[in-house]
Amino acid sequence: QPSFVVDEVSSIIKEAIESAMGGNAYQHSKVNQWTTSVVEQTLSQLTKLGKPFKYIVTCVIMQKNGAGLHTASSCFWDNSSDGACTVRWENKTMYCIVSAFGLAI
């Protein structure tokens, strides 16, 4: 009975964020590219784990402007096999929140 390992997934996400946006400042023209690459890299690494899971990855990038952002998620699944992992990352000019959900097949 495979289960979702939160630590493994969170380190995969952190790696993907660092490699896509590491030392960059917020640039409107590049955001699309960044979100796409973070999400795609995370997904490809997750599928490489080879576990029988369906994955959903959501990435939110927001410019730092003093505005507030809240996310909430509720899920209806099997607690013993499914799980979620959220990683918050920021630098001087932007916030990035990535959530990964894994549902066992």
Next chain:
Amino acid sequence: MEEENLNDSTEAELALRANRAKIRYVNTYRLESRKKFRDCLVRDKAQAILMNKLQQAKYDGISSPSLCASVSEEILKAVKELDFDRYKYVVSVLIVEKAGQAMNVASRWVWDAQRDSWVSAKFESETFIALALIMACYYD
């Protein structure tokens, strides 16, 4: 004393194993869901819930987190009430204050394209924008 302890530990182990033993189901030979996920129904429901709960609300650093969580739970409850057969749901709600900043939301998934789907609903007011994402995955 030691014998007693040993007996207790083996009993505990047996109980644990029994709990973890996989429940076996009889084959139903059904590969599809009986009541399939209908996007339009869910989108309307989600939009209605967002309108009801957020029309009066103003963005507030203190009350918004709990508002966000309660909206997401209500949407989950409503989708469960629609009673689609054999689905697992993930509902994600974002509330962002409007302050002239730019924001980008991207989502990708690895799933069964024929049986799983997603729905999104948006609500905008003067002070904030709310976005709800509902994903339904087939599970048998």
